[in-house]
Amino acid sequence: MTRQREAVMQAVLESPRHMTADEIFEAARARLPGISRATVYRNLGLMERDGQVRRVRTADAPDRFDKTLSPHEHIRCPRCGEFQDVRLGDLRALLEARLGRPVGSYELNVSALCDVCMRAGEREEQTHG
Ligand SMILES: [Zn+2]
Ligand SMILES: [Zn+2]
Numbered sequence: 639m640t641r642q643r644e645a646v647m648q649a650v651l652e653s654p655r656h657m658t659a660d661e662i663f664e665a666a667r668a669r670l671p672g673i674s675r676a677t678v679y680r681n682l683g684l685m686e687r688d689g690q691v692r693r694v695r696t697a698d699a700p701d702r703f704d705k706t707l708s709p710h711e712h713i714r715c716p717r718c719g720e721f722q723d724v725r726l727g728d729l730r731a732l733l734e735a736r737l738g739r740p741v742g743s744y745e746l747n748v749s750a751l752c753d754v755c756m757r758a759g760e761r762e763e764q765t766h767g
Pocket of ligand 1: 717
């Protein structure tokens with residue numbers, strides 16, 4: 639593994655979040671000053687191809703990168719845009735069982751407040767009576 643790829647991988651592994659490519663670039667640059675944005679993007683593409691990270695696509699926001707590779711779905715917070723994991727079992731297997739044929743791809747868009755925004759909302763309600 640190249641030093642660049644190592645730095646990108648570590649950046650992804652050390653964050654508890656689903657980071658955007660730009661955020662990964664910032665984190666990788668902190669470990670390996672001089673690494674370019676293009677190098678980070680290219681390595682993310684290679685890591686996705688090699689199954690080391692999962693790319694989470696969204697229609698109206700930058701893609702996120704996920705180090706958790708076991709089957710799970712994502713919930714997006716409408717307030718801060720953060721992603722949370724939710725485990726619903728293997729949805730692909732469920733879909734394939736229902737349809738009786740292989741499923742190429744599927745998308746599930748769920749919007750719900752994250753824990754932080756949920757708590758912030760509760761605090762606001764208390765202050766405003
Ligand atoms: Zn939130
Ligand atoms: Zn995830």
